[in-house]
Amino acid sequence: MSATSATAHAHVEPAGHHELGFVRTYMFSTDHKMIARQFLFLGLSMMIIGGLLALVVRWELAWPETPVPGLGMILTETGGILEPSQYNMAFTMHATIMIFFVIMPILAGAFGNFCIPLMIGARDMAFPFLNMLSFWVAAVAGVLMLAGFFVPGGHAAAGWTSYAPLSAVPEYTGTNWGQNLWCISLFVLGISSMMGAINYITTIINMRAPGMKLFRMPLVVWSLFITAILLLLALPVLTSGVAMLLFDRTLGTSWFKPSGGGEPLLWQHLFWYFGHPEVYILILPAMGIASEILPVFCRKPIFGYHAMAFSMIAIAFLSWVVYGHHMFVSGMNPALGMAFTVTTMIIAVPSAIKTFNWLGTLWGARIQFTVPMLNALAFVSMFVIGGLSGIFMASTPVDIYIQDTYFIVAHIHYVVFGGSIFGAFAAIYYWFPKMFGRMTNTVLGHLHFWPTFVFFNLTFFPMHIIGVGGQMRRIYNPMQYEFLQHQQHWNVFITMSALALGLGQIPFVINFFWSLFAGKKAPLNPWNANTLEWTAASPPPHLNWGPTLPTVYRGPYEYSSPESRDDWLPQTAPPVTAAGARRH
Amino acid sequence: MLDWWLPENVSTYGAEIDWLFHLIYYITGATFVLVFVTMLVFIVMYRDRPGRTARYTHGNTPLEIAWTIVPALILVILTALSVPAWSRIKMQVPASDFDVNVTAKQFNWQVGYPGSDKVFLDEMHVPVNKVVRVHLRSQDVIHSFFVPQFRMKQDAVPGREIVQWFEVVKPGKYEWPCAELCGFGHSGMRGWIYVHTPEDYAKWAAENLEGKGKQ
Numbered sequence A: 001m002s003a004t005s006a007t008a009h010a011h012v013e014p015a016g017h018h019e020l021g022f023v024r025t026y027m028f029s030t031d032h033k034m035i036a037r038q039f040l041f042l043g044l045s046m047m048i049i050g051g052l053l054a055l056v057v058r059w060e061l062a063w064p065e066t067p068v069p070g071l072g073m074i075l076t077e078t079g080g081i082l083e084p085s086q087y088n089m090a091f092t093m094h095a096t097i098m099i100f101f102v103i104m105p106i107l108a109g110a111f112g113n114f115c116i117p118l119m120i121g122a123r124d125m126a127f128p129f130l131n132m133l134s135f136w137v138a139a140v141a142g143v144l145m146l147a148g149f150f151v152p153g154g155h156a157a158a159g160w161t162s163y164a165p166l167s168a169v170p171e172y173t174g175t176n177w178g179q180n181l182w183c184i185s186l187f188v189l190g191i192s193s194m195m196g197a198i199n200y201i202t203t204i205i206n207m208r209a210p211g212m213k214l215f216r217m218p219l220v221v222w223s224l225f226i227t228a229i230l231l232l233l234a235l236p237v238l239t240s241g242v243a244m245l246l247f248d249r250t251l252g253t254s255w256f257k258p259s260g261g262g263e264p265l266l267w268q269h270l271f272w273y274f275g276h277p278e279v280y281i282l283i284l285p286a287m288g289i290a291s292e293i294l295p296v297f298c299r300k301p302i303f304g305y306h307a308m309a310f311s312m313i314a315i316a317f318l319s320w321v322v323y324g325h326h327m328f329v330s331g332m333n334p335a336l337g338m339a340f341t342v343t344t345m346i347i348a349v350p351s352a353i354k355t356f357n358w359l360g361t362l363w364g365a366r367i368q369f370t371v372p373m374l375n376a377l378a379f380v381s382m383f384v385i386g387g388l389s390g391i392f393m394a395s396t397p398v399d400i401y402i403q404d405t406y407f408i409v410a411h412i413h414y415v416v417f418g419g420s421i422f423g424a425f426a427a428i429y430y431w432f433p434k435m436f437g438r439m440t441n442t443v444l445g446h447l448h449f450w451p452t453f454v455f456f457n458l459t460f461f462p463m464h465i466i467g468v469g470g471q472m473r474r475i476y477n478p479m480q481y482e483f484l485q486h487q488q489h490w491n492v493f494i495t496m497s498a499l500a501l502g503l504g505q506i507p508f509v510i511n512f513f514w515s516l517f518a519g520k521k522a523p524l525n526p527w528n529a530n531t532l533e534w535t536a537a538s539p540p541p542h543l544n545w546g547p548t549l550p551t552v553y554r555g556p557y558e559y560s561s562p563e564s565r566d567d568w569l570p571q572t573a574p575p576v577t578a579a580g581a582r583r584h
Numbered sequence B: 001m002l003d004w005w006l007p008e009n010v011s012t013y014g015a016e017i018d019w020l021f022h023l024i025y026y027i028t029g030a031t032f033v034l035v036f037v038t039m040l041v042f043i044v045m046y047r048d049r050p051g052r053t054a055r056y057t058h059g060n061t062p063l064e065i066a067w068t069i070v071p072a073l074i075l076v077i078l079t080a081l082s083v084p085a086w087s088r089i090k091m092q093v094p095a096s097d098f099d100v101n102v103t104a105k106q107f108n109w110q111v112g113y114p115g116s117d118k119v120f121l122d123e124m125h126v127p128v129n130k131v132v133r134v135h136l137r138s139q140d141v142i143h144s145f146f147v148p149q150f151r152m153k154q155d156a157v158p159g160r161e162i163v164q165w166f167e168v169v170k171p172g173k174y175e176w177p178c179a180e181l182c183g184f185g186h187s188g189m190r191g192w193i194y195v196h197t198p199e200d201y202a203k204w205a206a207e208n209l210e211g212k213g214k215q
């Protein structure tokens, strides 16, 4: 009832805002939904660059020191053959771009901005201007990062982890302004993330619609809330770290250089104190997205809502005390390694709880295999594999052997691609109708999902095998090692799968742009979902709802409830029994 | 099944690492099968069909408790098994009269023996069945001493000396790559460790370590 009345008003409201010019509407907009779209476009365009870099890396590993197709145009001197330093640059920038300019902008930037106000019933973020600034500062960081490709000496080539002193002394890599720009860009990006985080936290605490108690919030909002807290506390550590690194490189300080009395391990402590919460910044929103989409297409409530929220809170606390598992063999006191193995094993428990609750949600469901649902199911299953491989590495003795091998690379990609990227795809297909007012094409959606799912596994699963075989990460040519030669056929297989995985993204690009301009007009609530965003117009106008904000009467996942004749019961529908007494 | 992926192990503690590896492999493997079979069964059984209604339930507290405690117990056991092995490998360096100095640099291993001032590039010679203590240093960036068949890995950090050990049970020639990105020549930074019978080692030492120490 109130769902329809809210939208009726929505049509009245935006009229006054149409006078904003192009610049204020599309570029320097303070509307959280436009900022969300900007972050989405930033992330998706950077994904193309990051993806191409990955294919260059893979080509080199399968067919070392042969010309990379298409690269001859850029590397004219070698005819497209990668040099070792260029290879190092390629994987460094692949990871840097994917983590900082693809996953963070899409999950935290785009969906954080889009979902939070719409799903808690707020008209916008608490600080709309700060929000706009947060995007433009991120865009500047992106430009600075891309500029690094064009400076003499090439871009940063010390890995996304940029271990000092390799990264701290230009002579060690031959990289000069590339690494400096890497530091500056991440510094600037850190400021953007902090602005975003302050906004998200304030908005969620202060601007919930009447009736939207904390434990009536959709789990994706919970996940973004916790992500924002982690961002706020973790990013300053990276920001200080990269500033110190930049000073070591340019001003002659010696934070990390032993030659001047500095300590290389200090960098690792700073980096991973940020880095481990960071991996949860990458995965938590995807966990929230899966928890949001599963109930809708299972047509039943999420299993264990409180367990889901509390396990995320547990992760938020534990993620500060596990970071040393990245440093087991770094030379850190081995007694510390012992402590970190205990905490790391503990942090696997909340992940297990979440997985079992997702399975519980499937139990007894009525599963509709829509494209967002397929991606959410892929998220759950791939996250399981990534979580299980984490246990090998959490066991310190085993980690001695597999650390810095392809086993780690497999783990990373099962959690970050299998987890975060499938989560991002699920979110894009699910909220596209609300975001852009048009439906995506289902056939193209399947044509995107299935190849992506199959070739993702064919690409990354064998990496466990070559990792167990001992292949190190970050090497230019596996054939230089006798003990790796017998498994080179796997590298060829992986690269061919990766190329197919890349091609599998073409239907997505077509679907995205075709739907944007020519997709079927989206109805108000195409999925019959309960949460508040589906009571606003598609796309929602400026300020989201008409004069009255929605009132919330219940939790977000009342599907197939006996209280309702439909198999869904919006958060805004007044209770049947109390309705007569309280309203009208 | 992973046996044919792991390179053959030739060190004493390597066997312990492999044992843990396989234990975790079977535990995670069983979990994987359990979760995937459950998921597939649910996906097939509970797919949307005409007439099907979803079960209205918000959860089940005994189940929540069970699936918190069971994984927690398994992980506690794994921790209890990992910690002592870790301590034996990394914390309790056994007494030995055989020491080797290794100083990494971009992009070589430099090996020296006490009592000799010869430096060997990218090769190390040691006797079999003897605890070898490695004094690991780096003169420029971080490198990582990795011998896959010894299951041994330790970063070499400039500015500090880290003492590590291994004991090999089978003579042979073992590949010794650097496992930490150390610059453009990282790939291909690799040495060989020659593990000799005691007699062969004595012969090698006599010929190569002039003014040699106690060995």
Ligand code: HEM
Pocket (backbone or CB within 6 Å): A161, A279, A280, A282, A283, A325, A326, A344, A345, A347, A348, A351, A386, A387, A388, A390, A391, A393, A394, A399, A402, A403, A404, A408, A411, A412, A415, A416, A419, A420
């Ligand atoms: C069950 C939970 C998990 C456990 C026990 C776990 C454990 C570990 C350990 C011990 C390492 C260090 C391995 C090494 O370098 O030797 C590691 C690396 C890593 N993990 Fe996890 N992990 C878990 C979940 C996740 C999640 C959810 C993510 C992210 C979305 C993630 C992302 C990463 C990344 C990116 C690295 C590699 C960083 C690098 O060296 O470049 N992990 N994990």
Ligand SMILES: [Cu+2]
Pocket (backbone or CB within 6 Å): A275, A276, A279, A322, A323, A325, A326
């Ligand atoms: Cu971690």
Ligand SMILES: [Cu+2]
Pocket (backbone or CB within 6 Å): B104, B105, B106, B107, B142, B143, B144, B178, B179, B180, B181, B182, B186, B189
């Ligand atoms: Cu090295």
